[in-house]
Amino acid sequence: SAVISQKPSRDICQRGTSLTIQCQVDSQVTMMFWYRQQPGQSLTLIATANQGSEATYESGFVIDKFPISRPNLTFSTLTVSNMSPEDSSIYLCSVGYFGTQETQYFGPGTRLLVL
Protein backbone atom coordinates (compact mmCIF):
# COMPACT_ATOMS: atom_id res chain seq x y z
CA SER A 1 0.00 0.00 0.00
CA ALA A 2 1.04 3.60 -0.51
CA VAL A 3 2.20 5.84 2.32
CA ILE A 4 0.38 9.15 2.05
CA SER A 5 1.06 12.24 4.09
CA GLN A 6 -0.89 15.47 4.28
CA LYS A 7 0.06 18.88 5.57
CA PRO A 8 -1.22 20.56 7.62
CA SER A 9 -2.97 17.97 9.74
CA ARG A 10 -5.30 20.63 11.08
CA ASP A 11 -5.80 24.37 10.94
CA ILE A 12 -8.06 27.10 12.19
CA CYS A 13 -8.59 29.89 9.68
CA GLN A 14 -10.43 33.16 9.43
CA ARG A 15 -13.20 33.57 6.90
CA GLY A 16 -12.12 35.12 3.64
CA THR A 17 -8.65 33.59 3.75
CA SER A 18 -7.31 30.64 1.77
CA LEU A 19 -5.55 27.46 2.83
CA THR A 20 -3.44 25.15 0.71
CA ILE A 21 -3.29 21.50 1.68
CA GLN A 22 -0.43 19.35 0.47
CA CYS A 23 -0.55 15.64 -0.28
CA GLN A 24 2.63 13.61 -0.74
CA VAL A 25 2.79 9.95 -1.77
CA ASP A 26 5.84 7.74 -1.34
CA SER A 27 5.55 6.27 -4.83
CA GLN A 28 4.35 7.34 -8.24
CA VAL A 29 0.61 6.94 -8.71
CA THR A 30 -1.60 7.62 -11.66
CA MET A 31 -4.77 8.60 -9.88
CA MET A 32 -5.07 11.08 -7.04
CA PHE A 33 -8.32 12.38 -5.64
CA TRP A 34 -9.48 15.00 -3.18
CA TYR A 35 -12.45 14.34 -0.90
CA ARG A 36 -14.33 16.28 1.72
CA GLN A 37 -15.95 14.71 4.74
CA GLN A 38 -18.14 16.83 6.94
CA PRO A 39 -18.82 15.73 10.53
CA GLY A 40 -20.91 12.60 10.66
CA GLN A 41 -21.15 12.43 6.88
CA SER A 42 -19.66 10.22 4.23
CA LEU A 43 -17.02 11.09 1.70
CA THR A 44 -17.76 13.55 -1.06
CA LEU A 45 -15.44 13.63 -4.03
CA ILE A 46 -14.27 17.14 -4.88
CA ALA A 47 -12.10 16.39 -7.89
CA THR A 48 -9.63 14.11 -9.58
CA ALA A 49 -6.16 15.61 -9.68
CA ASN A 50 -4.68 15.06 -13.13
CA GLN A 51 -0.95 15.22 -13.63
CA GLY A 52 -0.02 17.86 -16.14
CA SER A 53 -3.55 19.06 -16.81
CA GLU A 54 -6.51 20.68 -15.11
CA ALA A 55 -8.30 18.75 -12.42
CA THR A 56 -11.67 17.15 -13.13
CA TYR A 57 -14.26 18.57 -10.77
CA GLU A 58 -17.44 16.93 -9.53
CA SER A 59 -20.78 18.63 -9.65
CA GLY A 60 -20.98 21.39 -7.09
CA PHE A 61 -17.25 22.05 -6.95
CA VAL A 62 -15.45 24.65 -9.08
CA ILE A 63 -11.86 25.47 -9.81
CA ASP A 64 -12.10 29.02 -8.51
CA LYS A 65 -13.09 27.77 -5.08
CA PHE A 66 -10.91 24.63 -4.97
CA PRO A 67 -7.88 25.07 -7.23
CA ILE A 68 -5.82 21.91 -7.47
CA SER A 69 -2.27 21.36 -8.63
CA ARG A 70 -0.62 18.08 -9.63
CA PRO A 71 2.90 18.88 -10.77
CA ASN A 72 4.09 15.26 -10.71
CA LEU A 73 2.99 11.72 -9.95
CA THR A 74 3.71 11.90 -6.21
CA PHE A 75 2.36 15.28 -5.14
CA SER A 76 -0.81 17.34 -5.25
CA THR A 77 -2.23 20.39 -3.54
CA LEU A 78 -5.77 21.51 -2.85
CA THR A 79 -6.51 25.13 -2.02
CA VAL A 80 -9.69 26.11 -0.24
CA SER A 81 -10.21 29.70 -1.33
CA ASN A 82 -12.11 32.56 0.26
CA MET A 83 -13.16 30.33 3.11
CA SER A 84 -16.44 30.51 4.98
CA PRO A 85 -17.57 28.53 8.04
CA GLU A 86 -19.37 26.12 5.68
CA ASP A 87 -15.95 24.97 4.46
CA SER A 88 -15.15 23.54 7.89
CA SER A 89 -14.56 19.91 7.18
CA ILE A 90 -11.99 17.18 6.87
CA TYR A 91 -10.19 17.18 3.53
CA LEU A 92 -8.67 13.88 2.43
CA CYS A 93 -6.47 13.03 -0.48
CA SER A 94 -6.45 9.53 -1.84
CA VAL A 95 -4.60 7.50 -4.44
CA GLY A 96 -6.20 4.95 -6.68
CA TYR A 97 -4.88 1.78 -8.21
CA PHE A 98 -6.90 0.19 -10.98
CA GLY A 99 -6.65 -3.07 -12.82
CA THR A 100 -5.66 -6.28 -11.13
CA GLN A 101 -4.83 -4.69 -7.77
CA GLU A 102 -7.68 -2.27 -7.68
CA THR A 103 -8.12 -0.25 -4.55
CA GLN A 104 -7.93 3.24 -3.11
CA TYR A 105 -5.94 4.48 -0.13
CA PHE A 106 -6.44 7.63 1.88
CA GLY A 107 -4.17 10.14 3.48
CA PRO A 108 -4.66 11.01 7.15
CA GLY A 109 -6.75 14.06 6.33
CA THR A 110 -6.62 17.76 7.12
CA ARG A 111 -9.09 18.97 9.70
CA LEU A 112 -10.14 22.54 8.87
CA LEU A 113 -12.12 24.90 11.06
CA VAL A 114 -13.16 28.25 9.63
CA LEU A 115 -14.23 30.92 12.07
Place this chain on the structure above:
Amino acid sequence: RKEVEQDPGPFNVPEGATVAFNCTYSNSASQSFFWYRQDCRKEPKLLMSVYSSGNEDGRFTAQLNRASQYISLLIRDSKLSDSATYLCAVNEDYGQNFVFGPGTRLSVLP
Protein backbone atom coordinates in the same frame (compact mmCIF):
# COMPACT_ATOMS: atom_id res chain seq x y z
CA ARG B 1 -32.08 7.79 -5.41
CA LYS B 2 -28.59 7.65 -3.94
CA GLU B 3 -26.05 5.60 -5.86
CA VAL B 4 -24.82 3.62 -2.88
CA GLU B 5 -26.91 3.09 0.24
CA GLN B 6 -26.16 1.35 3.50
CA ASP B 7 -28.01 0.15 6.57
CA PRO B 8 -28.56 3.34 8.55
CA GLY B 9 -27.36 2.02 11.91
CA PRO B 10 -26.05 2.53 14.44
CA PHE B 11 -25.60 -1.08 15.42
CA ASN B 12 -24.99 -1.65 19.11
CA VAL B 13 -24.03 -5.25 19.79
CA PRO B 14 -22.46 -7.14 22.69
CA GLU B 15 -19.00 -8.61 22.45
CA GLY B 16 -19.04 -11.97 20.74
CA ALA B 17 -22.12 -11.23 18.68
CA THR B 18 -22.39 -11.71 14.95
CA VAL B 19 -23.42 -8.64 12.99
CA ALA B 20 -24.12 -8.11 9.31
CA PHE B 21 -24.25 -4.96 7.22
CA ASN B 22 -25.77 -4.53 3.80
CA CYS B 23 -24.95 -2.10 1.06
CA THR B 24 -26.97 -1.63 -2.13
CA TYR B 25 -25.84 0.01 -5.33
CA SER B 26 -27.85 1.39 -8.20
CA ASN B 27 -25.48 1.03 -11.15
CA SER B 28 -25.78 -2.49 -12.52
CA ALA B 29 -22.57 -1.98 -14.50
CA SER B 30 -20.53 -1.62 -11.31
CA GLN B 31 -17.45 -3.74 -11.48
CA SER B 32 -15.71 -3.87 -8.15
CA PHE B 33 -16.70 -3.54 -4.54
CA PHE B 34 -14.97 -2.83 -1.27
CA TRP B 35 -15.51 -2.45 2.44
CA TYR B 36 -13.63 0.24 4.34
CA ARG B 37 -13.39 0.83 8.04
CA GLN B 38 -13.18 4.33 9.48
CA ASP B 39 -12.32 4.95 13.10
CA CYS B 40 -13.37 8.17 14.76
CA ARG B 41 -11.27 11.10 13.57
CA LYS B 42 -9.23 8.88 11.26
CA GLU B 43 -9.12 8.24 7.54
CA PRO B 44 -10.94 5.30 5.93
CA LYS B 45 -8.83 2.17 5.67
CA LEU B 46 -9.43 -0.69 3.30
CA LEU B 47 -10.89 -3.67 5.12
CA MET B 48 -11.45 -6.01 2.23
CA SER B 49 -12.30 -6.25 -1.42
CA VAL B 50 -15.45 -8.13 -2.35
CA TYR B 51 -15.16 -10.77 -5.03
CA SER B 52 -17.90 -12.45 -6.99
CA SER B 53 -17.40 -15.73 -5.16
CA GLY B 54 -17.38 -14.04 -1.77
CA ASN B 55 -14.35 -13.90 0.43
CA GLU B 56 -13.40 -14.40 4.02
CA ASP B 57 -10.65 -12.91 6.15
CA GLY B 58 -10.65 -14.26 9.66
CA ARG B 59 -13.83 -13.13 11.37
CA PHE B 60 -14.92 -11.06 8.39
CA THR B 61 -16.88 -12.38 5.42
CA ALA B 62 -17.89 -10.30 2.42
CA GLN B 63 -20.39 -11.37 -0.19
CA LEU B 64 -21.63 -9.94 -3.45
CA ASN B 65 -25.06 -10.47 -4.96
CA ARG B 66 -25.04 -9.00 -8.46
CA ALA B 67 -28.62 -9.99 -9.23
CA SER B 68 -29.96 -7.99 -6.29
CA GLN B 69 -27.17 -5.41 -6.46
CA TYR B 70 -25.97 -5.59 -2.91
CA ILE B 71 -22.88 -6.49 -0.95
CA SER B 72 -22.75 -7.61 2.63
CA LEU B 73 -20.22 -7.72 5.42
CA LEU B 74 -20.51 -10.25 8.21
CA ILE B 75 -18.47 -9.90 11.39
CA ARG B 76 -18.36 -12.93 13.66
CA ASP B 77 -17.33 -12.98 17.31
CA SER B 78 -17.23 -9.18 17.39
CA LYS B 79 -14.57 -7.47 19.48
CA LEU B 80 -14.57 -4.10 21.19
CA SER B 81 -11.95 -3.04 18.67
CA ASP B 82 -14.40 -3.62 15.82
CA SER B 83 -16.27 -0.47 16.87
CA ALA B 84 -16.03 1.87 13.89
CA THR B 85 -17.94 3.12 10.88
CA TYR B 86 -18.01 0.72 7.95
CA LEU B 87 -18.18 2.22 4.48
CA CYS B 88 -18.90 0.33 1.32
CA ALA B 89 -17.41 1.53 -1.94
CA VAL B 90 -18.31 0.72 -5.50
CA ASN B 91 -16.26 1.26 -8.63
CA GLU B 92 -18.75 1.93 -11.40
CA ASP B 93 -18.33 0.76 -14.92
CA TYR B 94 -14.52 0.69 -14.93
CA GLY B 95 -14.57 4.33 -13.95
CA GLN B 96 -11.51 5.47 -12.11
CA ASN B 97 -13.22 6.54 -8.98
CA PHE B 98 -15.08 4.90 -6.16
CA VAL B 99 -18.52 5.89 -4.97
CA PHE B 100 -18.82 5.58 -1.20
CA GLY B 101 -21.87 4.81 0.84
CA PRO B 102 -22.83 6.91 3.86
CA GLY B 103 -21.44 4.34 6.29
CA THR B 104 -22.86 2.21 9.06
CA ARG B 105 -21.68 2.81 12.58
CA LEU B 106 -20.97 -0.19 14.79
CA SER B 107 -20.50 -0.09 18.53
CA VAL B 108 -19.46 -3.30 20.24
CA LEU B 109 -20.32 -3.16 23.90
CA PRO B 110 -18.61 -5.02 26.77
